Amino acid sequence: MTAALERDFFRQLRSISGNGQDSHLLDNNATTRTDPRVVEALLPYFTEKFGNSGSRNHSFGWEAEEAVEQAREQVGRLIGATAKEIIFSSGATESNNLALKGAVRDVTEEGNHLVTAVTEHKAVIDPSKRLEARRLPGHLPAGR
Numbered sequence: 760m761t762a763a764l765e766r767d768f769f770r771q772l773r774s775i776s777g778n779g780q781d782s783h784l785l786d787n788n789a790t791t792r793t794d795p796r797v798v799e800a801l802l803p804y805f806t807e808k809f810g811n812s813g814s815r816n817h818s819f820g821w822e823a824e825e826a827v828e829q830a831r832e833q834v835g836r837l838i839g840a841t842a843k844e845i846i847f848s849s850g851a852t853e854s855n856n857l858a859l860k861g862a863v864r865d866v867t868e869e870g871n872h873l874v875t876a877v878t879e880h881k882a883v884i885d886p887s888k889r890l891e892a893r894r895l896p897g898h899l900p901a902g903r
C-alpha cells in the first residue's frame with residue numbers, strides 16, 4: 760500500500776468508525792453511525808409526526824403511513840425490490856426469526872430441508888435450534 764493510499768484509508772476509517780476521541784468501533788455490522796441526512800429526515804417523526812402508521816382513523820396515522828410507504832419504495836428501489844417486498848423490523852434478531860420461521864413454514868414436502876451452519880450468528884443458531892427441537896418436517900439439525 761502506498762503512503763498516500765494508507766493515509767486515505769485511515770482518514771476514511773476515522774470518519775466511519777471514530778467517536779471523535781481515540782476510540783474506533785470496527786463492528787459496523789452490529790451497529791453503525793447514522794448518516795446525518797437520515798437523522799435530519801427522521802427527526803420530525805420523533806417530535807411532531809409521531810403517529811402509528813397502522814392507525815387508519817386519524818391524520819397522525821395517515822401521515823405516518825405515507826412516510827413508511829415512501830421509505831418502502833425508496834429502499835425497494837435501492838435493492839431492486841418492490842415496495843410490497845420490503846418489511847421493516849426492529850433489528851437483525853427479529854429479521855432472522857421471521858426469515859427462518861417463515862421459510863420452515865413452506866418446507867413441508869419430504870426432501871426439502873432448512874440447513875444452517877454452526878458458524879452462524881447466535882441470532883440464527885438459537886431459532887434454528889428451537890425449530891430443530893420441534894422436529895418440523897424437512898428440517899435438518901444445525902451444523903450437520
Ligand SMILES: Cc1ncc(COP(=O)(O)O)c(C=O)c1O
Pocket residue numbers: 788789790849850851852853855880882883
Ligand atoms: C448476523 C447477525 N444477526 C443478528 C445480530 C443481532 O442484531 P440485533 O441486535 O439487531 O438483533 C447481529 C449483530 O451483530 C448479526 O451480525
